[in-house]
Amino acid sequence: MLIHIVCWKYSADVDEPDREEHRRRLKALSGLVPGLARLDVGADVLHLDRSFETGLVAEFDSRESLDAYTVHPDHQAVAAIGRELSEKVVSVDFWS
Numbered sequence: 001m002l003i004h005i006v007c008w009k010y011s012a013d014v015d016e017p018d019r020e021e022h023r024r025r026l027k028a029l030s031g032l033v034p035g036l037a038r039l040d041v042g043a044d045v046l047h048l049d050r051s052f053e054t055g056l057v058a059e060f061d062s063r064e065s066l067d068a069y070t071v072h073p074d075h076q077a078v079a080a081i082g083r084e085l086s087e088k089v090v091s092v093d094f095w096s
Contacts, residue, residue: 001037001096002060004069007052009088019043019053022085025078026056032072035065052090059096066093 010019023041030039038059044051060066069075082089 002063002066002093003096004056004058004060004066004091004093006056006082006089006091008054008082008086009052010054010085011087014085018085022078022081023054025081026054029069029075029078032074033065033068035061036069037061052088 008022023043026041027039030036036058038057040057042055044053044055058066058069060069
């Protein structure tokens with residue numbers, strides 16, 4: 001499995017309803033492309049200084065599936081929203 005992790009640290013002026021809408025749109029990406037085996041999205045519960053507010057973990061059957069997800073218009077739209085709302089976005093992808 002190819003694991004894809006993304007975390008968002010929202011800008012201070014982004015309110016909770018906008019954060020929840022972003023999470024809702026991320027969750028809606030489940031099943032977007034063949035080979036997307038699992039998609040989990042959630043809000044941080046620890047609220048540490050180092051914490052990001054939202055995290056996404058996705059599992060893909062192949063690099064090709066991740067590539068198809070990356071360029072899909074629905075993913076592109078929600079990715080743009082995440083960039084607009086965030087002061088920082090980080091990601092990591094690795095084989096499990």
